[in-house]
Amino acid sequence: MRKLEEKIFKTLMRIATLVILGSLLLIFIAIIKRGLPAMSWDMLTKIPGGGFYIGKEGGLLNAIAGSVFLVIGATILGLAISIPVVVYINVYLPRKSLFADITRLSADILFGIPSIVYGAFAFTLMIYFGLKTSLLAGIIAVSLLITPILIRSMDEVARLVPKDLKDAALSLGATRYEIIKVVLKQISPGITTAILLSIGRAIGDAASVLFTAGYTDSVPTSLSQPAATLPLAIFFQLSSPIQEVQDRAYAAALILTAIVLVLSLLARYYSRKLSKNKV
Amino acid sequence: MALRNNSAFRIIKDKVARNLMLALTLFSLALALIIGVGLYMKSTPILEQHSLWSLLSGDVWRPFKGQFGFLPFIMGTLWVTGISILIALPLCLLTSIYLSEYAHPYVKKVVFPMIDILAGIPPVVYGVWGILVVVPFISDKIAPHFVEYSSGYSVLAGGIILAIMIIPLIISILIEIFASIPKELRDASLSLGATNWQTIKFVLLRKSLPGIVAAIVLAISRAFGETIAVLMVCGNIPASPHSIFDSGYPLPALIANNYGEMLSIPLYDSALMLAAFILFAIIFLFNLISRIVLTRIEKKFAL
Amino acid sequence: MRLLNPRDMLVRAKKSPKVRTLFGGAAVLEPENSHLHVQKDMPMEKPHISVRNLNVYLQQNHVLKNVNIDIPSNAITCIIGPSGCGKTTLLKTFNRLLDQSLEVKIDGEVLLDGENIHDPKVDIMHIRKKMGLLSQRPVPLPMSIFDNIAYGPRIHGIRRKKKLERLVQKYLKSAGLWEEVKDRLNTPANRLSIGQQQRLCLARGLAVEPEIILGDEATSALDPISSKKIEELFLKLKEEYSIVLVTHTLRQAKRIADYIIFMYMGEVVEAGTADQLFNNPQQELTREYLSGYFS
Helix, strand or coil, rough: CEEEEEHHHHHHHHHHHHHHHHHHHHHHHHHHHHHHCCCCCCHHHHHCCHHHCCCCCCCHHHHHHHHHHHHHHHHHHHHHHHHHHHHHHHHHHHCCCCHHHHHHHHHHHHHHHHHHHHHHEEEEHHHHCCCCCHHHHHHHHHHHHHHHHHHHHHHHHHHHCCCHHHHHHHHCCCCCHHHHHHHHHCCCHHHHHHHHHHHHHHCCCCCCCCCCCCCCCCCCCCCCCCCCCHHHHHHHHHCCHHHHHHHHHHHHHHHHHHHHHHHHHHHHHHHHHHHHHHH | CCHHHHHHHHHHHHHHHHHHHHHHHHHHHHHHHHHHHHHHHHHHHHHHHHHHHHHHHHEEEEEHHHHCCCCCHHHHHHHHHHHHHHHHHCCCCCHHHHHHHCCCCCHHHHHHHHHHHHHCCCCCHHHHHHHHHHHHHHHHHHHHHCCCCCCCCCCHHHHHHHHHHHHHHHHHHHHHHHHHHHHHHHHHHHHHCCCHHHHHCCCCCCCHHHHHHHHHHHHHHHHHHHHHHHHHCEEECCCCCCCCCEECCCCHHHHHHHCCCCCCCCCCCHHCCCCCCCCHHHHHHHHHHHHHHHHHHHHHHHH | CCCHHHHHHHHHHCHHHHHHHHHHHHEEEEEHHHCCCCCCCCCCCCCCEEEEEEEEEEECEEEEEEEEEEEECCCEEEEEECCCCCCCHHHHHHHHHHHHHHCEEEEEEECCEEEEEECCCHHHHHHCCCCEEEECCCCCCCCEHHHHHHHHHHHHHCCHHHHHHHHHHHHHHHHCCHHHHCCCCCEEHHHHCHHHHHHHHHHHHHHCCCEEEEEEEECCCCCCCHHHHHHHHHHHHCCEEEEECCCCCCHHHHHHEEEEEECCCEEEEEEEEEEHHHHCCCHHHHHHCCCCCCC
């Protein structure tokens, strides 16, 4: 009797796991099936030409380039904030510090704040500083979004750096500032993983760039120009009634999915490398 | 002498760096506060004209006439979130119990990366999939059995998409919680002659209950704030849904669809900022509570 | 004389022809081989647990090497030896908690009343029900005192409230805890002191009506007074149960053991009655261990 119950639940568990994996598979199949026919070399290398939005020629280079610029900028800005924070709470503060715990908690909470809120907040900042929709504004919004991710995932690794290492360096007469290099070197694979994770999040997010980065058909050449992004390219073109334009959205979705997939596999590779170093 | 100068310089460098880092840490701490205050200040104009309660309970949304009732959007959000949790929770519980208590290591090696990938798929891609697969499936296959007509763009579609989006989050937390439960506790139950399943049912789930609740709360707040994917499949009609096949218009979709467009209408941007502030406040609270619970659990079992 | 470390001694012992059978063969407790260093009293008429040619590998490590022992009924058997010698692993093979863990390979037989418990056809739950386990630190289940004791009986199908109440009272009494907790049976079990928790775990184990009590350094986390209480309970309980304890405090073994099994690096070096093993050990290694030469 009680074995029967266990058997039933075990079957249910297997089914549930299969359903979840199946939905992943379904997503990939659908995206590939619709995206692949619409893919072409032009998609990757050309910006939208005249009449692009009624189905004439052109490609998505504006969105691809915009996304890449945006992500590079946001990652640099995000690292500029998060590395000092991680170093501070792990090198300068004692091991059991309430302040460090509160910082971690706040990073966790910020991680949960939806991107639309970051977008709205960045937009109010833009109005306050008289900034137009631009690459810079998009970078600021996205860097707010990824900073908590960077802090939390680097902190996880930095916490594992043995205290002995720090003590050893300190006892050699190094200042804490000089230990930073040692610690950063120790956690470098962790930093790589964190960067890859946050790039994955940044490149796919639409809500934060919706009213900050704007949209344009050309490749941005300065921080003050608006920039198109892949998620928005998908979003806007999918709402077009014209089939050719919709197809481009599917192509863009395929490109975005491929990028994210590669990033996630790389992140996994580096985090595995990290765990090997540890043991 | 040179040596002393050098060491003085080093110490100064250390001090400057320390203060700089402290400043940035304080900034990251204050960020949530700054966001909250910023959004609140922006939403004061509308709060001066209407009471918060009348805004929240009003069900007419006619910005041109100065009527800002948030109820349809709140209901839209609740429907979508509720549906997504109802779908995701049983799947996640079963899957994470399976993965942490029964599955062979090889199975885990295959499944964990796949769940990671699921977590990494951008919302907009989920939205595309929703339009391609979920919406037509609902309008052609499911809805005809229950209602006369549904376009498929419905709170059910939003709920399904959201469920898949929050599944990786819930599973990763649940698995961590189960892993934090000491083996001795399982052994104690097993050594009394309980089966694996009895041990899970009476001991494991019971012990992890606070963690499970925290995971659900986190998932709810994630679902609350999800914007683009839901926006793409929900239909976006500003009226409270009455069945799962009705369209809905969740709060984040409202903000995303309208912000920056109709700023000439009085109080409109303030109303949208209030929407953002409400989202922020709810999610902040939910996150705060569940994170504190989860950290406690982690500390309690860490040896 | 050159000082030898224990590892060298073991190697020497292996090399000496006199004891080779002891380490190599299944000889330790086989009655027909009793001319070896096996003590006369030890081979019993009807052992409660017999271990035959047991080999256990954890990952790649050979942690139990050809173990052959008998555990008598209605007596306290203590397994002693330095830490890491495989005592706990041996204990865990008795109720098959070991094959819960991964990458475990078990060879050989553990016979419980003549039935091999590692036979795939055997019902594990049934085996485990016959043995109560008391672990190193008390592990109260996340429920009330009452429910902790009632957990086992409920799992085995007892539903009637009256009966459960009677059982809870009975076993709390046999664990000497009834007077202390009878007024607060519904409070969570983790509110009890750690010594009380351990007695609760003992009562919980008794409530599934086992024949054998296994203790894995069951007193090492307790204060001396609580330890003493548990020891007294063991002495009382041995009239009805067979008790197997893993301990690394020699003094505890001396206080309560009837039989001793001395293990070193995964092998049983010597086994016998407490009296003979303590007062007249046959092996050099045993003598060294007892005199505190290594631990």
